[in-house]
Amino acid sequence: MSISNLRLAKKIVCIGRNYVDHAKELGNAVPGKPILFMKASTALISEGEPIVTPPGCTNLHQEVELAVVIGKLAKNIQKSEAMKYVAGYTVALDMTARDFQDEAKKAGCPWFLAKSFDASCPIASFIPADQIPNPHDVELFCKINGVDKQRARTDLMIFDVPSIIEFTTKFVTLEPGDLLLTGTPAGVCKVNPGDEIEFGITDKISAKFNVK
Numbered sequence: 001m002s003i004s005n006l007r008l009a010k011k012i013v014c015i016g017r018n019y020v021d022h023a024k025e026l027g028n029a030v031p032g033k034p035i036l037f038m039k040a041s042t043a044l045i046s047e048g049e050p051i052v053t054p055p056g057c058t059n060l061h062q063e064v065e066l067a068v069v070i071g072k073l074a075k076n077i078q079k080s081e082a083m084k085y086v087a088g089y090t091v092a093l094d095m096t097a098r099d100f101q102d103e104a105k106k107a108g109c110p111w112f113l114a115k116s117f118d119a120s121c122p123i124a125s126f127i128p129a130d131q132i133p134n135p136h137d138v139e140l141f142c143k144i145n146g147v148d149k150q151r152a153r154t155d156l157m158i159f160d161v162p163s164i165i166e167f168t169t170k171f172v173t174l175e176p177g178d179l180l181l182t183g184t185p186a187g188v189c190k191v192n193p194g195d196e197i198e199f200g201i202t203d204k205i206s207a208k209f210n211v212k
């Protein structure tokens, strides 16, 4: 497989509540260890395809996130070795049906439908690792209809990329092409059909998607 074809990812592993301000804006405690969940690969969409509101959802949120692209098979990887397994990066939206998630949280049920519905993971293009020497020194942004909603530097992550890889690969083998979404900063909000969402890594990449 070609690592740069992000649509070939087998798994999309996501980290939740990885920025203090985002954990707080949703009234959550700051986690002591990474919170992991997954999106199906059928969640991936590329520019030109619409973000489709899932049936019955009345509170669809955008979450801009730095995404790490895994370059080689990774199992039980120590933090000190972790960056050798990173082929590159992209930027993604972790689209979230917040009403489904709130309902699932209240019932103590999984977030699967809230997070993994079709078209819930719009992605930009691949950036090779050498073009981002330090993934904790970039700025993420997200605009809705041209208005800034999210803008934050990735040094605000609670768990950095090597810590996430070490923690994840204790439990789950990561395969070439898999995507690791590293959590969203503050500023998530309701998006509506007809909205245009533009997001990216400042001075590196951006992408635009429309909500249907």
Ligand SMILES: O=C(O)/C=C/C(=O)CC(=O)C(=O)O
Pocket: 014, 015, 016, 017, 018, 019, 022, 026, 028, 063, 094, 096, 101, 182, 183, 184
């Ligand atoms: O705990 C919640 O209410 C919501 C958490 C998330 O949706 C977590 C993320 O996906 C994130 O922080 O990026």
Ligand SMILES: [Mg+2]
Pocket: 014, 015, 016, 063, 065, 094, 183, 184
């Ligand atoms: Mg997220």
